[in-house]
Amino acid sequence: MREPRVRRATFVALYSASDGELPTRALFEALGSVPTLRRLLPRFRDRALDWGRVDDWDDLVPGRFGILEPALSTSERLSPRDVVLEPGIAFDIHGWRLGRGGGYYDQAFPPGTDAPWLVGIGYTFQWISEVPHYSRDRRVNAIVTEDGWVRTGAG
Numbered sequence: 001m002r003e004p005r006v007r008r009a010t011f012v013a014l015y016s017a018s019d020g021e022l023p024t025r026a027l028f029e030a031l032g033s034v035p036t037l038r039r040l041l042p043r044f045r046d047r048a049l050d051w052g053r054v055d056d057w058d059d060l061v062p063g064r065f066g067i068l069e070p071a072l073s074t075s076e077r078l079s080p081r082d083v084v085l086e087p088g089i090a091f092d093i094h095g096w097r098l099g100r101g102g103g104y105y106d107q108a109f110p111p112g113t114d115a116p117w118l119v120g121i122g123y124t125f126q127w128i129s130e131v132p133h134y135s136r137d138r139r140v141n142a143i144v145t146e147d148g149w150v151r152t153g154a155g
Contacts, residue, residue, distance in 0.1 A: 003149060005117050006083050012074060013051050013116070016060060016068035021087040022121050022146075027131075028057055040076055041105045042104075049108045050075040078109070082116040086140060091120045095139030095152030096131035106138045111154040113126040117141050 006012055012031055017023045031039050032055075040051040044064040052070025054060065063069035080083065088104050090098040097120045099105060109115040120140040124147050133139075143150050 001024045009032060009037060009081060009083045009117075011038045011040050011051070011053075011082040012085065013042065013078060013082065013127060014121075015087050016041060018065065018067050018089065020089075022077075023094060024085070024121070025057055027085070028054075029121075034084075038076075040078075041068075041070050042108075043075075046102070047104075049104050051078060052076070054139065078116045080114055080116060083119060084109070084116045085119050085121050085144075086121050088126065088140075090128045090131050091122055091124050091132045091140070091143050092128055093150070093152060094144075095120075095138065096130045096133045097140050103136065106136055109138065111138075119144055121145075 014028060014031070016022050028039060039054050040150065041054050041060065042049040043052055052074065053076055054070050059071060060068035061071045061100040069079055086097065088099055101118040109118070120143040122143065122145055124145045140152060142152060
């Protein structure tokens with residue numbers, strides 16, 4: 001992991017991929033080689049996400065929607081120093097991300113500078129010229145694909 005923001009983070013939150021999303025297990029394992037970094041995965045709680053620390057991918061259990069999630073009952077709180085890797089269906093250069101319509105990631109973080117550094121993860125073919133967005137949607141700060149990192153207009 002060469003990205004400086006990732007190496008400086010206390011926590012990196014990522015996801016367990018569902019159908020059509022870029023798989024993240026290899027990334028999870030690679031992040032485990034950074035000794036000071038703690039890995040988190042989301043859990044669906046009612047209409048919100050919380051984040052559980054995971055040390056071993058094989059400890060994940062099927063949760064809501066059949067997506068693997070931490071079985072632990074503890075939650076971690078993310079800070080602006082942390083990094084969140086988010087799935088998406090489509091992305092644009094302005095940082096808009098199209099998810100699956102539940103708004104879970106959009107609602108999970110405070111607005112402004114109190115939010116962690118948000119990174120969309122997807123394939124290059126998921127780039128489109130403009131992602132439709134609404135007032136409650138959040139932009140990602142960067143997007144990473146199989147071709148590398150791109151900073152967006154979200155800062």
